Amino acid sequence: MTGRFAYGLRVYGLDDVTDLMPAEPGDDLPEVTIRQHDGPRPTEVPLDRWRQVRLLADGRHLTVDRRTGTATFHGPPLTPDLLAHPYLAPPAVVVNRWAGRETFHAGAFVRHGRAYAVLGPRTAGKSSLLAALAARDVPVLADDVAVVHDGAVFAGPRCIDLRQPVPGAALAGRTAREGSRTRVPLPPIAVRAPLAGWFFLRWGDGPAATRLAAIDALGRLAAERSWPQLPSDPAVLLGLAALPAWELTRPRDWTALERTWRLIASVTESADLATAGRPA
Structure with missing residues (x-):
């Protein structure tokens, strides 16, 4: 088997x-x-x-x-x-x-072959944002838990569960979890992708993306670890916090999803160009 x-x-x-x-x-x-x-x-x-x-x-x-x-x-x-x-x-x-891996309460999507994790509290809108990205043919790696090991994020189950449908997103869905969610299926994907950075979600005006210092990212990553009772390697967390990280602010307004996506595309494009320009 x-x-x-x-x-x-x-x-x-x-x-x-x-x-x-x-x-x-x-x-x-x-x-x-x-x-x-x-x-x-x-x-x-x-x-x-x-x-x-x-x-x-x-x-x-x-x-x-x-x-x-x-x-x-x-x-x-x-x-x-x-x-x-x-x-x-x-x-x-x-x-x-x-197994010595880190796990975070987060989803993740893939841009240009690299993964970006999306973190935030339970009501931060991670799943709705990921569903909106999936509707734009952005590969979604995981919805609820990001498992990180050796600089890569692993894929989760091939579905996103929504409390309510995303307006304007042409996504097929079915009822799941005893009728409490709409389950959007995701296509198969590579089992892992290299981790490129972090987006920490918050509600507010915007959309806006504010670059975070590594020390700020470290505190936020520590707070979003799954099952914090189990110990972590501080050196691993420090390395993960050194990756590019942004606070992504957007309003509680479905009409802002397109502007949010354009902002994410611009930020990740700049990050990819910066990485490509580094000496080997």
Whole structure:
């Protein structure tokens, strides 16, 4: 079995989840097998550095076992669309962090072969912005979790979940997550892309993009790490903060999406030209 690919992992147990790409044979990827247990978490299982347990927002427990390479959801069975998103993200974060990778609450898109991560709090409009980019044929790498390793960002499940459709965006969608979201499918994509920079979202006037100093980017990246209870390598975070970073301000106005896209295109074009002009 080759399993499925998501978040830089080879995932087993989710063959019926259509929003995941097939894993490529021979890829040297960390592996995890997803299981479900229709009942409470066994309380007699001791916790140590080889096991992590999370209480999820809906009352389910997630147990991740490093020795067995398994992640088990304890509670009522989850449907395939829920397993694709949002439930696959928590075990993926733990396994990636154990593998020495950084994970952020972020999405990512690709311009000229390089990835730009989009970060912000839960209501910052990351998914709607990424959906607007997808409608303009900008490749979207990930919607909810950006896994970073060796200077690259890994692809996530091939979908974006929206609380409400993006006006004017000709995107096919289907109902998902028990009717609470519109799921926009994304095409297959390369499993990773080199990381070029960061966009931190905020609402306000604009659109405007303000370049951030590395020290400011470092603080914001530290705040957006997924599952901060697990330790990070400070040198890795410092290196990531040295990449170009901008605070992207835009109004809560759907009509501003086109101007926001033009601004993003201009900023990333300038960043690409600056990178191309550096000596090898």
